[in-house]
Amino acid sequence: MKTYRIRKPKIVIIGGGTGLPVILKSLRDQSADITAIVTVADDGGSSGKLRESINIAPPGDLRNVLVALSDMPQIYEDIFQYRFKQEDQFLADHTIGNLIIAALSEMRNSTYEAIQLLSKIMHVDGHIYPASENSLTLHAKYKDGTEESGESKIALERKQIDYVYVTNTYNAEKPIASRKVVTAIEEADMIVLGPGSLYTSILPNLVIEEIAESIKKTKAEVVYICNIMTQKGETEYFSDADHIRVLNHHLKTPFINTVLVNTEKVPQGYMNAEKYDEYLVQVAHDFNGLREQGCRVISADFLELKNGGVFHDGQKVVEELFRLVFGTSY
Template structure:
């Protein structure tokens, strides 16, 4: 009897626009994908829906569902459609956000809602909201002041000292990730963090206590995709080693095993800073600082220039992730 080959398991954690870039390029590869999505967003259509119906903000989840869905482009366009009418309620809302809000009420929670939606949208992989309740992101800045709420923290444009999450519904109870998230982390071959805003997209997931504990204990290779540009206020003047240092300090251990760093220069005067007003400057490479933290460094051209902004080339990044997975599988085979 021929034993069925086990597909490598990869867990991608984050939020914002960076997560779908990786997932779109992972879809169709010979891997078992789990996307762990932050539930601490409180801006835009997501924030308005959260205020009205008290559900987890759906924006990041909507984009992840679309990135892994195998449905036709027209259905995905409909799901992503954002109303531009003058209706006081619908204007500015994405249709998918309303669907997720409705399913959340029907299923009495975001986790079961997303599992149902994944079936409807024919998702290739697993999508797990990190918690089954809306969370609030909190930050203390280097000047000692504190703020709550992702949009408020981002808008402050101040240097952040550290962040943490709290339940928006049960302030006296520490939030916990759902069991499926922890099981995915412990069973993974590779865990990918980023790309995305360091303090407001990546760390909100990691600051849930049982997620941090799982990352410290897992035998999976933890890969961090370092941002190409610094972000105004959040990471101004940060090197790539500074990004990794913040992650390790928040997790109270050197958790990052491998870091992917872009070394292709962004052309001078290319960035439209009025359009991409969160971008500050290109992240400086600090190889020595990275090595001091015990992580393997893979530096290459991961740059994609579009719309006068600097972004990750998802295909090149995923090719490197697949190479790393191949090395892990080879070691496991040799160890038998």
């Protein structure tokens, strides 16, 4: 049920992957002024094929965010999210939504404009902006001095990552933020990072210089929703404090005000290791390490077990976000 408030807090949520839509769906029901800033560095699957074929920003993460913030009937969502079967040759692995975004991007000569048009068509409650209006390529520099390019390839190396950065995929110009992104951050009451893959969903947005600088200057509460599980090739052996250290390292200053940490245990043997093969073990807790970096820690049961996977409970997370943004119980 939708909650209505006289004052709608301005909440900017930054990320990508499967974690972002979980929080956005619950935020949509809480009468917030929502802005989603979405990564455009995905180069795998349907998104990767489309951005190679027709020179557009990858549509997959944007598609999922559109669905999360839309109030369209379930049957329309099912159609938009339908993925063609592997044996369908040319259309194999493509979703209808990705193809629609690609078509509109070509018609309008802009993925940004395509997403704004679809937001109106799909009755999106909020604003959705790609982090950049151009497709970006993610690069990782490993601690052994080697380097890899491409979001889908970085974790495969199973090496410790020192830092990541992005470049424009189709030209040598410096990556810049999409229109209205910096303004949304400047006007926000709260900025939420995650949940999502640290190096491949969250940081590709933050290493765009304009976004990094605006977040460092903001007076808004900056909240990081720490992942529940470590990820193969990205955050192996990481504690929650290690996640914050990496974020601070990339922006060269402590900038996270509050961290949401799940303390509920995942039942042994629960996870479907074949389906969710990128996840390893639960993130270890280092509350002293978090506090040393100036973070307020909110630890609670944020766990949702579903279909053999481990997720954040969107409703519980959003309840904490609203307590923070209003400063009191609401």
